[in-house]
Amino acid sequence: MTQTFDVFIAGAGTAGIAAAGFAARRGAKVLLVDGAERIGGTLFISGGNMSAGGTRLQRQRGINDSAEDHFQDIMRISKNTADPAIARLAVAHAADTIHWLLDIGLELLPDMPVITYGHEPYSVPRTYWGPELGVSILKTLSPWLQQSIASGAVDLRLRTKLVGLRQDRERNVVGAVIKGPDGVHRDVTASNYVLATGGYTANTHLYPMLNHGHPLYALGYDHSQGEGIVLGVGAGGYVRGGEMFLPTFGGVRDPDRPGYYKGGCA
Ligand SMILES: Cc1cc2nc3c(=O)[nH]c(=O)nc-3n(C[C@H](O)[C@H](O)[C@H](O)COP(=O)(O)OP(=O)(O)OC[C@H]3O[C@@H](n4cnc5c(N)ncnc54)[C@H](O)[C@@H]3O)c2cc1C
Known part of the structure; x- marks a missing residue:
């Protein structure tokens, strides 16, 4: 039997967790599947470093910064090879993302933000991370997602893979095929399909x-x-x-x- 949702999301890493949680909070019925036995994806090995200009943490420390300064630094460091549209989109939402994560419980190391040297350094301290790196972010996102699972808005299925997409004659995606831990293929339909498989x-x-x-x-x-x-x-x-x-x-x-x-x- 085909199951129908408002949003189908394959992959419960950083992107899929956020997409599922926000869609659910805006009233959608979401199916979130992940091939692994737990959510989190690459957050388990990620450094969890996030950069944002114009945050309240910077203001508290007297660091003068903005989304525009962040953008200009990205273009300088990338020698103008960064895609300006994507870079602008990222910097425009970066401070709000840090504030949102802090508001839902993200713990950061006490001296954040700092200048990092994993790439040519930014001109001001603009990078943040928690004591457990990517896992600090996961520990913040997990209970936030759990609220939507508990309310029934998100149906999370682990050890369940997206294995196929069904398309109509115009090549619109009209269905997904998932394979659960029992090895059975199941059809899913949704109004929206999100590939967040990393x-x-x-x-x-x-x-x-x-x-x-x-x-x-x-x-x-x-x-x-x-x-x-x-x-x-x-x-x-x-x-x-x-x-x-x-x-x-x-x-x-x-x-x-x-x-x-x-x-x-x-
Ligand atoms: C060593 C390392 C360090 C990093 N450090 C940083 C850093 O400091 N700062 C930074 O910004 N970025 C960093 N990154 C990059 C960052 O971690 C990733 O870009 C980000 O986590 C990707 O998130 P995602 O949701 O797109 O994918 P992922 O987190 O990879 O999630 C994809 C999910 O999809 C699942 N999946 C895969 N195939 C299927 C399928 N067919 N069906 C269902 N589920 C499937 C996977 O199990 C996984 O859970 C680092 C990456 C690595 C590898």
Whole structure:
């Protein structure tokens, strides 16, 4: 039997959790599936560093900053290669995102914000993270999502993968096929379909195909297999930005895991 929702979301990482929680709070009935046994995705290994200009934390410390200064710094550091439309969108919402996370309980290290040196440094302290890095963010988002699960607005299914998209003659996506832990394929329909299955840095075959032949030596999350990208491209979408490939982190190849490296440094 086909189940119907307002919003279907594949992937319960940073993007999928936020999409599900906000859609639910705006009245939608949401199905959120994740192939892993727990939510969080790449947040388990992420540094959890977030940058934002014009926050109340900066004001409290007398740091003069704004979304516009943040944007100008991004263009300077990227030597004008950043997509200005995307950069403007990101900086415009960055301070509000930090404030929202703080309001729902995010704990930050006491000396935040700081200047970091993982990339060419910003001109002012503008970067924030918690004591458990990406996990600090997850520990904030989990109870926030749980409220929508408890209210029945979000149906969360773990160990459940998106395995196919159904399309009509005009190639509109009209259904999703999911596979649960019992191995059974089920049809789902929704008014909106969100692919939030993350990246592909655990897929040694897909990685060189999308990065001009560069081989994969990654520190990615095991579930970052690019499955949503493959399905999205198959449905008529496209991937862009491969020409911007820029390897910046280094480490030592892991002899036990081909395609992975151990540790890392900037
Ligand atoms: C080592 C490392 C450090 C990083 N540090 C930072 C940092 O300091 N600051 C920063 O801003 N960014 C950082 N990043 C990047 C950042 O963590 C990611 O960009 C972000 O977490 C991606 O979120 P996402 O929701 O798009 O994808 P993910 O978090 O990868 O979530 C995707 C989810 O989809 C699920 N999934 C995959 N395929 C399927 C399928 N077919 N069906 C159902 N579910 C599926 C996965 O299990 C996963 O839970 C770092 C990344 C790495 C690897």
